[in-house]
Amino acid sequence: MIPELGHFALILALLLSVAQAVFGLAGGARSNTAWMAASRSAVVGQFVFTALAFGTLAWAFIQRDFSVLYVATNSHSELPLFYRVAAVWGAHEGSLLLWSLCLAAWTLAVAAGSKALEAPFRSRVLGFLGLISIGFQLFMLTTSNPFKRLIPAASEGLDLNPLLQDFALAVHPPILYLGYVGFSVAFAFACATLLEGRLDAAWARWTRPWTLAAWLFLTIGIALGSWWAYYELGWGGWWFWDPVENASFMPWLAGTALIHSLAVTEKRGLFKSWTLLLAVSAFSLSLLGTFLVRSGVLISVHAFATDPKRGIFILAFLTIVIGGALLLFAWRAPRLRSSAAFEPTSRESFLLLNNAFLIAALSLILLGTLYPLFIDALELGKVTVGAPWFNLMFLVPMLPLLALLGVGMHAAWKRGLLGTAKYRLYAIAGIGIAGSLLVGGAAYGDIRPMTTLGFALALWVMLSSLAMPWARIRARQPLPAAALGMVIAHFGVGLTTLGITGVQSFKVEKDFALGVGESAQIAGYDFKLAALRDVQGMNFIGVEADVVVSREGSPVTVLHPQKRLYNSGGNPMTEAGIEVGAARDLFAALGDQLGQGRWSMRLQYKPLIRYIWLGAILIALGGLVAALDRRYRAPVQARAGEAVVPVAQ
Amino acid sequence: MKFPVRFLVPAIAFAVLVAFFFVGLQREPGRIPSPFIGKPAPTFSLESLGDPAWKVGTADFSGRPWLLNVWATWCVGCRDEHEALLAIARQNRVPIMGLNWRDDRALALRWLAQLGNPYVSVAYDPEGRTAIDWGVYGAPETFLIDSGGRVVKKHIGPLTMEAWESEFLPLLTFAEGRK
Numbered sequence: 001m002i003p004e005l006g007h008f009a010l011i012l013a014l015l016l017s018v019a020q021a022v023f024g025l026a027g028g029a030r031s032n033t034a035w036m037a038a039s040r041s042a043v044v045g046q047f048v049f050t051a052l053a054f055g056t057l058a059w060a061f062i063q064r065d066f067s068v069l070y071v072a073t074n075s076h077s078e079l080p081l082f083y084r085v086a087a088v089w090g091a092h093e094g095s096l097l098l099w100s101l102c103l104a105a106w107t108l109a110v111a112a113g114s115k116a117l118e119a120p121f122r123s124r125v126l127g128f129l130g131l132i133s134i135g136f137q138l139f140m141l142t143t144s145n146p147f148k149r150l151i152p153a154a155s156e157g158l159d160l161n162p163l164l165q166d167f168a169l170a171v172h173p174p175i176l177y178l179g180y181v182g183f184s185v186a187f188a189f190a191c192a193t194l195l196e197g198r199l200d201a202a203w204a205r206w207t208r209p210w211t212l213a214a215w216l217f218l219t220i221g222i223a224l225g226s227w228w229a230y231y232e233l234g235w236g237g238w239w240f241w242d243p244v245e246n247a248s249f250m251p252w253l254a255g256t257a258l259i260h261s262l263a264v265t266e267k268r269g270l271f272k273s274w275t276l277l278l279a280v281s282a283f284s285l286s287l288l289g290t291f292l293v294r295s296g297v298l299i300s301v302h303a304f305a306t307d308p309k310r311g312i313f314i315l316a317f318l319t320i321v322i323g324g325a326l327l328l329f330a331w332r333a334p335r336l337r338s339s340a341a342f343e344p345t346s347r348e349s350f351l352l353l354n355n356a357f358l359i360a361a362l363s364l365i366l367l368g369t370l371y372p373l374f375i376d377a378l379e380l381g382k383v384t385v386g387a388p389w390f391n392l393m394f395l396v397p398m399l400p401l402l403a404l405l406g407v408g409m410h411a412a413w414k415r416g417l418l419g420t421a422k423y424r425l426y427a428i429a430g431i432g433i434a435g436s437l438l439v440g441g442a443a444y445g446d447i448r449p450m451t452t453l454g455f456a457l458a459l460w461v462m463l464s465s466l467a468m469p470w471a472r473i474r475a476r477q478p479l480p481a482a483a484l485g486m487v488i489a490h491f492g493v494g495l496t497t498l499g500i501t502g503v504q505s506f507k508v509e510k511d512f513a514l515g516v517g518e519s520a521q522i523a524g525y526d527f528k529l530a531a532l533r534d535v536q537g538m539n540f541i542g543v544e545a546d547v548v549v550s551r552e553g554s555p556v557t558v559l560h561p562q563k564r565l566y567n568s569g570g571n572p573m574t575e576a577g578i579e580v581g582a583a584r585d586l587f588a589a590l591g592d593q594l595g596q597g598r599w600s601m602r603l604q605y606k607p608l609i610r611y612i613w614l615g616a617i618l619i620a621l622g623g624l625v626a627a628l629d630r631r632y633r634a635p636v637q638a639r640a641g642e643a644v645v646p647v648a649q
Numbered sequence: 650m651k652f653p654v655r656f657l658v659p660a661i662a663f664a665v666l667v668a669f670f671f672v673g674l675q676r677e678p679g680r681i682p683s684p685f686i687g688k689p690a691p692t693f694s695l696e697s698l699g700d701p702a703w704k705v706g707t708a709d710f711s712g713r714p715w716l717l718n719v720w721a722t723w724c725v726g727c728r729d730e731h732e733a734l735l736a737i738a739r740q741n742r743v744p745i746m747g748l749n750w751r752d753d754r755a756l757a758l759r760w761l762a763q764l765g766n767p768y769v770s771v772a773y774d775p776e777g778r779t780a781i782d783w784g785v786y787g788a789p790e791t792f793l794i795d796s797g798g799r800v801v802k803k804h805i806g807p808l809t810m811e812a813w814e815s816e817f818l819p820l821l822t823f824a825e826g827r828k
Contacts, residue, residue, distance in 0.1 A: 073729075158728060161725070273656070277659060280659075281659075284663075291670070311674045312674060315667065315670055315671060315674060318667070318670075319667050322663055323660065323663060323664070323667070326659045326660035326663050327660050329656065329659065329660070330656045330657040330659070330660050333656050334653045334656050370666075370669070373669060373670075373673045374669055376673065377669050377672040377673050565756075572756075
């Protein structure tokens with residue numbers, strides 16, 4: 001009975017989405033107050049019923065209702081409660097429902113948090129968001145119903161994929177989806193703006209915090225995925241350029257470009273059509289990612305159950321939503337004119353370059369991800385584009401981007417670089433290069449060109465980020481939250497660069513065959529397999545090793561890598577033993593049993609790897625601080641000295 | 650006002666992309682046609698999964714149609730199709746031979762003990778040599794071999810009862826008669 005209620009709630013949510021879209025768009029077009037109010041009520045109802053549907057599915061999981069097909073395929077009676085709840089989004093159908101719920105939540109937030117917007121504009125935004133909701137709810141009800149019954153009921157579930165039975169991966173999808181779906185707000189804002197053919201500074205100011213919020217969730221989501229891959233997959237890698245990873249990274253790059261471009265549009269009324277195109281692109285890339293992951297059009301290690309029917313549905317939906325928005329753009333964007341002059345070394349120029357490099361990186365990743373598909377469709381054979389290609393290509397736009405980042409922060413709007421800032425930057429650049437040589441030479445005893453460049457850029461970005469608030473405070477200038485957020489995020493970018501350079505330059509990864517009592521050495525550390533014992537968890541059995549690590553005779557730590565076999569069967573899982581440190585991680589993973597009591601073991605030394613994720617956390621934190629800037633919550637009326645730029649016709 | 654074409658560029662680029670996606674969907678990159686269709690099945694003789702001393706292989710089925718199902722315990726799709734395989738085995742129309750691919754013997758035996766055994770025999774191929782001969786691209790894959798020892802059908806991905814009834818049964822009726 002309960003699952004049927006959930007199914008029914010989902011149908012009601014779909015009907016309310018239709019009402020939200022129709023009354024929102026028509027009400028906005030005719031400035032009909034009653035219709036606009038109806039759209040807002042539909043938003044609330046849509047959220048309530050989507051949440052109800054989600055709640056009933058979660059209830060079916062908690063109650064171990066194996067008469068629901070989706071529950072029977074993704075849960076097990078021995079599965080702990082936390083993972084039974086997380087299993088709701090452990091596969092295709094449930095993650096779509098989660099996606100829908102995120103969208104309903106964002107829509108509700110927009111309806112509640114944008115009262116200061118002009119009513120017709122706000123109504124159109126809700127209308128566009130409603131159109132997206134319709135697509136996802138229809139998708140679920142027609143091809144991927146999570147409430148489908150299994151008759152007769154299974155006596156036991158097939159279990160949640162053991163890879164997903166992990167804290168980081170349990171919380172990873174909701175956060176990632178909040179990011180993906182959050183870009184729908186900027187998308188709807190852009191579509192409504194294009195429809196009205198009017199873009200002013202207030203529009204940019206309203207879009208900025210929503211974009212920042214979505215972007216910071218996406219940042220955390222991507223970082224969580226990377227961290228999980230590092231400790232759970234057992235290979236010790238932190239980024240694989242897998243299509244699914246790329247699918248989340250591309251909207252992130254577009255979102256990053258959008259954040260920067262919005263700043264110019266707000267402050268100077270420039271880059272208008274470009275900003276709108278980015279707002280459309282960021283969400284389009286989120287949808288594209290969904291298509292790539294779920295249609296089976298690309299082969300990925302993450303592949304969800306794929307089904308050609310689903311692929312066709314998503315492709316049709318994609319065509320309508322993205323194609324429609326891009327046609328709207330082609331039709332209306334030429335009316336938006338921006339005209340203002342700026343100096344070559346002004347902040348506008350640097351932000352323009354920022355966008356150029358970010359989009360170049362995005363295009364390269366898109367090309368690399370889709371290249372196998374293009375080649376296959378043209379019947380030229382089957383190819384794969386590997387990580388080395390991405391690693392190299394990504395550097396091309398990233399190195400100049402980091403170099404310019406340090407300067408751009410200090411450039412003033414409209415005018416060029418200020419004299420004092422120039423000398424400060426020379427000093428920072430000098431310190432950066434010297435520091436880089438020092439780190440490479442003294443700490444690792446090895447000076448290589450790419451490593452030196454990486455460390456120098458990292459130090460350059462970090463120091464330059466710190467110099468900005470320092471100079472402002474000394475000059476007794478205010479430091480608004482938006483500027484502080486920028487500083488934190490840019491410092492995080494430097495930190496991540498530091499981590500990547502350290503790991504890529506000095507990591508050591510080696511495989512050994514060890515019996516109890518034997519040891520192996522890497523990077524000056526001695527790893528001794530001291531003991532092996534059987535362990536038993538709530539729903540798995542396994543083997544755990546004690547790996548005693550010492551350096552020059554003095555003990556460092558004991559690692560406890562595990563090999564687990566879940567009771568429900570399937571592939572054995574690796575739980576790496578990791579000693580976390582500020583300067584390095586020590587990593588041991590159990591491989592296969594080789595016979596005669598020996599095990600293959602993968603031992604790794606990972607210098608500075610923590611800074612990759614610490615930097616990502618700071619980037620997200622910077623986004624949060626900036627999104628909370630009071631200016632964004634100020635009334636929408638144009639303030640003195642800030643012209644509302646009319647449409648030039 | 651002359652219409653500025655450059656604003657149409659994103660829409661055009663997207664249209665090209667959609668065309669590629671549409672073609673890509675039809676092709677389903679995981680679906681590589683087997684070059685063995687209509688050709689004699691590659692022969693093999695391998696250790697039985699349950700008993701290393703016992704050899705099983707293509708010779709066991711001369712003169713009647715049979716199914717070869719490639720599976721492994723690490724393969725999620727194999728778990729999905731297991732019910733269908735059991736149901737097909739219960740129909741008792743055609744023997745199913747399993748090819749346990751790149752797997753661990755103990756794990757594989759435990760899997761069969763837990764989920765039920767649809768196979769008349771299971772060949773153990775830990776290194777995947779035989780699977781290469783058969784052009785196996787990924788598990789699960791299911792082949793139908795006719796009574797003349799020719800491969801008449803290859804199914805990639807989890808076998809479902811619908812696929813069995815619509816794709817295999819008509820061929821099987823034909824395959825039974827073909828000597």
